[in-house]
Amino acid sequence: MFFQHVYDKTLAQASYVVGCQAKGEAIVIDAQRDIDVYLTIAKQNNLKITHIAETHIHADFLAGSRELAAVTGAKLYLSDEGGADWQYEFNHIGLKHKDKIQVGNLTLEVLHTPGHTPESISFLLTDHPATEEPVMVFTGDFVFVGDIGRPDLLEKAAGIVGTQEKGAKQMFESIQRFAELPSFVQVWPAHGAGSACGKALGAxxxxTVGYEKHRNWAFQYANNEQGFIDYLLEGQPEPPKYFAMMKHLNKVNRPLLVEVPLHPRLTKEKFLTAYQHGVKVIDTRDKKAFEKGFIPGSINIQGNNAFATWMGWLINYQEQFILIADDDKIEELTRKLMRIGMDNMYGYFNGIEELGVPLNTAEVIDIDRFKIELNKPDTQLIDVRGVNEYNAGHIEGAKHLFVGTLPENLDRLDKEKPLLIHCQGGDRAAIAYSILKKYGFEDVKNYSAGMNEWLTKENRTVNN
Structure with a gap:
């Protein structure tokens, strides 16, 4: 048997290539949208991709299953569980509980595992030349390492009211059935640490099934359904705004993108024309570079592992945007955006100094200046971290405005009074600073070192 785990660390998303080398056939499970990685793996290992499957209608990334099927001619196997409202709206081979997929000498048995979503399925793999016992289970967003999938996304991200309690009850039932699998079966989930699809995913x-039964919190509530439900729904992180769009695009018949697009490097003239006509400018440089000089009105979303997530939080899918990025970074950034279906890039520009536009600089302050500003009577102290972080402990007097929803909450701030912002370690505060400046807040100071320094260097306590 051939097996390869493909991991996108930017979205903490896992996909899998599993093949029968004797027959030269392979299946890809939960493919990402830039599909060349799977074509390369198959070619290098003398395999033909003949089957493509998904565990559920994903909310956190745009699946590349249809792109991969279009290029390879492989058959597409998707869940037909969950009822009429949870059916994929394009051609596929439907899967029900206990159905089987044959890939050469391998068998993948379908397990209906609702809870995270009503149509969620897992694939129990048997490698027949080796054993007639199952060896792996691909759980999607059902069981993670150390955690389980959250059932509140449909309600919080997609706006489908009344689904989280029902999903939590379904998850409790699915967990009981999962526990009956042999303890030696390996568990391969669709996400790892950093994903917003759970709250405590392992790194x-x-x-294995046995390990999860001992260490995963969910299996400690075997005789306490209400306790399970309460704990599962409590303290889940904010679902990024783009999740609702992913839920839609992964379900409907959409245009396909089978290659990584080549976005143009804009000339100075084209950039300035677009900029003057209000096209949004996203500066992907490191926050330190941004602080030293940035285009007025631009938003600093660093091109690191969190780039796609923050783009999904802050950029409307219908609006065009321009990236400020180095030539050698644009393909990587494009791939990150592809994976959440954000294709509306007008182009990119490199070298803001040559524009001739007066640049702004950011006011970043140290802890000594922070303490001085904190004691001024008119100062508005804003904590832009997540709500769970804020509730766990915050600086006295801080107002909570999560950076992901900051643009919709600017009316809660007074432009006539000074603003003092911080996060945990500086990245989110850099985004927030650029948003505030873009929307006309003049007196803004960024305590970039944030709670990391406040708690350690000063050995201070916090309110909760």
Whole structure:
């Protein structure tokens, strides 16, 4: 048997290539949208991709299953569970509980595992030349290492009211059935640490059924359904705004993008024309570079692992945007945007100094200046971290405005009074600073070191 785990660390998303080398056939499970990685793996290992499957209608990334099927001619296997409202709206081979997919000498049995979503399925793999016992289960967003999938996304991200309680009850039932699998079966989930699809995902890529039964919190509530439901729904992180769009695009018949697009490097003239006509400018440089000089009105979303997530939070899918980025970074950034279906890039520009536009600089302050500003009577102290972080402990007097929803909450701030902002370690505060400046807040100071320094260097306590 051939097996390869493909991991996108920017979205903490896992996909899998599993093949029968004797027959030269392979299946790809939960493919990302830039599909060349799977074509390369198949070619290098003398395999033909003949089957493509998904565990559910994903909310956190745009699946590349249809792109991969279009290029390879492979058959597309998707869940037909969950009822009429949870059906994929394009041609596929429908899967029900206990159905089987044959890939050469391998068998993948379908397990209906609702809870995270009503149509969620897992794939229980048996490698027949080796054993007639199952060896792996691909759980999607059902069981993670150390955690389980959240059932509140449909309500919080997609606006489908009344689904989280029902999903939590379904998850409790699915967990009981999962516990009956042999303890030695390997567990390969669709996400790892950093994903917003759970609240405590482990950092290692895989586990076993036996390990999860001992260490995963969900299996400690076997005789306490209400306690399970309460804990599962409590303290889940904010679902990024783009999740609702992913839920839609992964379900409907959409245009396909089978290659990584080549976005143009804009000339100075084209950039300035677009900029003057209000096209949004996203500066992907490191926050330190941004602080030293940035185009007025631009938003600093660093091109690191969190780039796509923050783009999904802050950029409307219908609006065009321009990236400020180095030539050698644009393909990587394009791939990150592809994976959440954000294709509306007008182009990119490199070298803001040559524009001739007067640049702004950011006012970043140290802890000594922060304490001085904190004691001024008119100062508005804003904590832009997540709500769970804020509730766990915050500086006295701080107002909570999560950076992901900051643009919709600017009316809660007074432009006539000074603003003092911080996050945990500086990245989110840099985004917030650029948003505030874009929307006309003049007196803004960024305590970039944030709670990391406040708690350690000063050994201070916080309110909760």
């Amino acid at each position: 290692v890529p895989s586990s």
